[in-house]
Amino acid sequence: MREALLQIKSDLGEEAIILKTRKLPKKVFSLGSHDEVEVTAAIDETAAAQPALSPITMKSTGVYERPRPAGTVIDPGRAGPLALPRAGEKEDGRRTNDQRRGDDRRDRLELLELKEDIRNLRAMVKGILESGGTAAAGGFTGGWAVLYKRLVDSEVKPAVADELLKRVGSTDIMLSDSQAEKQFTAEIASTFPVSGPLKLKKDGPMVVAFIGPTGSGKTTTLAKLAAHCRIVKKKRVSILTADTYRIAAIEQIRMFTDIIKVGLQVVFTPEEARSAIAECASDDIVLVDTAGRSQRNTEHMNDLQELLTALHADEVHLVLSATTKDSDLVDCIERYRGAGINRLLFTKLDETGRIGNIFNTVHRCDLPVSYFTNGQSVPDDIEVAQASRFIQRLLEGCAL
Template sequence: MRIKTYIADNIQEALYKVKSELGKDAIILQTRQIKKGGILGFLSKTKVEVIAACDVNATAKPMSNPVIYSVPKRENSQEKLEDIKNEINEVKDMLKNLYSRGVHIEKPLPDLPSPLGEIYQRLKLMEIDKDLIDKFIDGLKRDFPGENFDENAAKTYLKNQIISIIKPTEPIKFLESEPSKIVFVGPTGVGKTTTIAKLAAFYTLNQGKKVALVTADTYRVGAVEQLKTYGDLLEIPVEVIFEPKEAPILLKKLSGYDLILIDTMGTSPRNKMQIKKIKGLIENIKPTETHMVISATTRTGDIYEILENYKEINYQKLIFTKLDETRTYGLILNAIYSTNCSPSYLTVGQNVPDDIEVASAAKIADLILEGSDR
């Protein structure tokens, strides 16, 4: 089998290259969007990468009418027209196949006047959901018509529109008669344990709260030891849940504390069985709040699958980590918009307890429109 990678400006051009070289019987193995060029990730162009294959033993069937720059003869015009129709139908069939596999086909940029076009490009660069971009641009065209386009007023309008989508931000709430039991869930490697340590340090050292740590992450090597190290430094207890049924007894033991922060095992969002185990654990804990922890470096194409597959856990708030490791912040808005959950905290580094702050709708809007100064 012959396998080759093609890079083009759009999917149609890439498929044309595939058909031209490998023939119409080529198999599309993978398609994805990639960034090319630019400086430090900015001003880079989005390209489409297609990996295709064909049987080297089969006779390649090239396109019936490759690109020819000479003027066709009149007597062959009908035949060539039929060839072109056949090519169009073949491309349509390939596109339908890609759509059926859930591949995103990017639409061409809309024809917008210069100021609006720049705003559109900024939102697109931030990888904001296409439906949201269309909503923002439609509002700008409606409220700022004509040639006298006030760019500053438009940006203020856009910032307010972004803020209006974000539900009121909510940090941890404390109960009066019992501890607040806060559970943290999310995929592997998003920074749940470090985030818990930051919150424990903040509420212990800055707020004078009695805080206890609990971990059910007995799968990851070193996870328990990592949390116990933080507990020793802060001089607060760290307990381990080995089985979900142990949770009620252990939590009763900690009933004299103000705040109990509970770490769970990270897992692939596609591991449905592991997610069900986490759900069973949470049902035994009966938490005050469940926070979904999301890395801001997550691929845009993966975030919706993660949020959807964790939905059965019934998380209510979102924490966004690793903002210092990306320059693309549209994921934050996409996640809030698609889940209708409130953001709770943002983290911007590994330092405990400094690199964490209560989420702010205005801060999220500024990140999207202006970027970070870190």
């Protein structure tokens, strides 16, 4: 980010205005490990038309001074001892272009650091004022109090927020809110479980099933992933659907498989599922859609369990909507556990601004999150779950 800001300053000048900065999400199948940032900057052309002010520079003495226009006469009597030549500078005070450029870059970095320090100080004072020993701050002070409040505002349970901040371990040290946020994100992200993207097997097809309550987004998510595997990764993909319960479910998925030219098999019984899988032996991946039924319907849960046993699914993703309340998320997970789920997949993050319910749920179960989806568009609105990006969103109080 710092490099990008420096580059903008050097391309657009000191008057450049930063409009927006953001971290780009990782691509669904991206193998690269570098973070990408996007910075939107502009220059005010009306201001550019005015005679430009020369940039403020910071001298090593700590004195801020706007460079004088060429030809300004400087009173030698006022230059004092600070006018001594710098290291590497010629005795007569003349400096090479390289030296000047190097100093310029260092000065800008120092200025950026100084601005960050001021921002931190401001946040620290704000934190102290906001904490004021009230219950809203959870008994924390400074940056920790601000962080606690942001977590609770995002609907992380107060007891969970309290436990997390104590786990970070240095809540007795007064930090600014950006320092506290940095420390918290780094530490908590390392404990937030994510599975990474779908993996392929060397021997035989990877069988991936999507199960979950009604309308949570199973078919749409399967379609997004099938399109990525087929079109982007050019893999051999097959789709099985066991959703023979809902009217028009087969038409819904057939329309999609026709578009991306992927084979579809409809299975009514576990035996049919077993032989359908055998027919997909030459595929790279088999994605299995299932009927959405209430997790409280015992008969359905038994059928589902039999189906998954027959499929020998490698990955079973429990698809849950981010708009579901905490207690129902937990109830779903507990009831679907028996079916052998080994991933959680959260959909509809675009429909909520507070994702503390996801955090509370993941925090108390030992299952990793595979993907987040954030819209109805196939195949775009999906991303691989990344812990630090999720924590950042949680603290910002907005979803993806």
